[in-house]
Amino acid sequence: MKNAQIADVFEQVADLLEFQGANPFRLRAYRNGARAIRDLPEPVDKLVKDEERDLTEIPGIGKDLAEKIVTLVNTGDLPMLKELCAKTPPSVLVLLRVPGLGPKKAAVLYNDLKVGSLEELRAACEAHQVRDLKGFGEKTEQKIFDGLSIASTIEERMYWATADEVAQAIVEHLRGAKGLEKIDAAGSYRRGRETIGDLDILVVSSKPDQIMDRLAKYQDVAEVIARGDTKMSVRLTGGLQVDVRVVPAESFGAALQYFTGSKAHNVVLRGRAKTKGLKINEYGVFRGEERIAGATEEEVYKTLGLPCFPPELREARREFEWADAGHLPDLVERADLRGDLHMHTTETDGKATLEEMVAAARERGLSYIAITDHSKRVSMANGLDATRLRKQWSEIDRLNARLKGFTVLKGVEVDILEKGGLDLDDDVLSEADWVVASVHYGQSQPREQITRRIVDALANPHVSAIAHPTGRLINRRKAYEVDLDAVFKAARQHGKLLELNANPARLDLDDVACAAAKGFGIPIVISSDAHSVGGLDVLRYGVLQARRGGLTKEDVANTRPWPAVKKLIGSRG
Ligand code: DGT
Ligand code: CA
Ligand code: CA
Ligand code: ZN
Secondary structure: OOOHHHHHHHHHHHHHHHHHOHHHHHHHHHHHHHHHHHHHOOOOOHHHHHHOOOOOOOOOHHHHHHHHHHHHHHHHHHHHHHHHHOOOOOHHHHOOOOOOEEEOHHHHHHHHHHOOOOOHHHHHHHHHHHOOOOHHHHHHHHHHHHHHHHHHHHOOOHHHHHHHHHHHHHHHHOOOOEEEEEEEEHHHHHHHOOOEEEEEEEEEEEEHHHHHHHHOOOOOOOEEEEEOOOEEEEEEOOOEEEEEEEEHHHHHHHHHHHHHHHHHHHHHHHHHHHOOOOOOOOOEEEEOOOOEEOOOHHHHHHHHOOOOOHHOOOOOOOHHHHHHHHOOOOEEOOOOEEEEEEEEOOOOOOOOOHHHHHHHHHOOOOOOEEEOOOOOOHHHHOOEEEHHHHHHHHHHHHHHHHOOOOOOOEEEEEEOOOOOOOOOOOOHHHOEEEEEEEOOOOOOOHHHHHHHHHHHHHEEEEEEEEOOOOOOOOOOOOOOOOOOHHHHHHHHHHOOOOEEEEOOOOOEEOOOHHHHHHHOOEEEEEEOOOOOOOHHHHHHHHHHHHHHHHOOOOOEHHHHOHHHHHHHOOOOO
16 A cells, blocks of 8 residues: 555545544544655555564654554555444545535534535535535535535546556556557556546457456456456556556557547647548548558657657647657656755654765765755754754765765755745855755745745845745645746746655646746756655656656756756856
């Protein structure tokens, strides 16, 4: 079980407990636990198997939750959740998807109005029955009504990073099937979208039945949704749907193209085919009845006079424009990254020491890192004041003196204070090699205020970059109201960099914002924000997002050696 799935289970437990009116302290333990696991940069299941580690090391995880995690990892299930579910009408969980409707209010709706589905909730709102309930009122009724349209469209989508583990495991499992000739995962997963609705897997096989039998036997299959001659859909424990299609070898490329999508990209492609007097579908490219391409994606695109677009670009954004101009951007790759400029150590809320982070970064082929522990405002993380920071920096100096072919930069992640300004004085910041400034508090301030804070931080001569510039947490928290355009302008004016935080829950800046930043000529720095040794491995998720934004090696600052990065900072100031 993946961290995110375990966190989801704890959230569900908390919701159900709250629905049943349980003790608030009990709820809070589960909610805090969920957050702790979600934010943990290393896989909990590995931690469980490591005899030297204890889950209760994780802040927010006590003995009780630790035991539940062990149960979840070992069995994929939590008896407590089953019991709670058995005591709760299943439809209530659907009600909880409505923004503005928590478990407590859902309980009132269910008990007093017998509302048990989104349709019934809509009807109750329309009949103005909701406003008369105790603790509701007209405004709440309206809010719930507005939230209904969102609830029916959002199903929680899985992080790409989680889907990746699942996809690799399933593909590996299916490779064991007799008659398998080719297999590839398509869909949003192949396009590297930050979240995945379902997995689409394509197979060439002389024995489709063998593939399907083997899929049915996969350990995590909870339910077979449908099985036909060439297509099978299953649902995994944890909820992800997987569609497997068996296609003829001569159509494999066409099917891979079609099922990779995106839909919008395919629509444009069909139009292009049409103007050439051709037809394209998942079986091939046709002139009249004759199939003129289909075995490979390259030939499918080539027949239409197009390059074989990297999947990350297939969103009908600018890829056709680029193709028409004769060149696609040469997208950045993980191997291009030479350094990582955002990470934490045991001095604040990291799990590994300075030396351990250095060793791990070297193992991963990096040649420099910046240590950017939190500043004092983040008291929960034991943030550093000037004295402790300078002490850490002298340690870094001593370490650098011993290191060959590797540089540790003296950095800090300085908080942008709620009232504006930075959490550390200029005199200490001026001694740093690299300063990332970030907003952790006052996230719900109005647009102008929060934008001003960030723009002012960019104007500070000692700040190098802004970390996670929008603060969004995928599936959990919306971006701040920040005016990104103003941030881009300020970054350009002062010659500053912007981060693409590679944590799979953040991916901030996202693909679209990266493309926009590139338009302003702002270098992007892809950073892990690692809080542990394993946390360094998230860089590849950042790279995927950068690729979706059309970024090349040139556009990403930390593909350069450190002295060249340094030259970028303040260069336009
Ligand atoms: P997801 O699963 O919501 O994360 O997103 P996708 O992109 O994987 O979408 P999915 O699984 O519904 O379909 C996979 C691909 O199949 C999609 O990217 C494009 C193709 N496709 C599906 N339905 C249609 C359609 O109605 N028209 C066209 N042109 N393509 C489609
Ligand atoms: Ca899909
Ligand atoms: Ca699908
Ligand atoms: Zn950080």
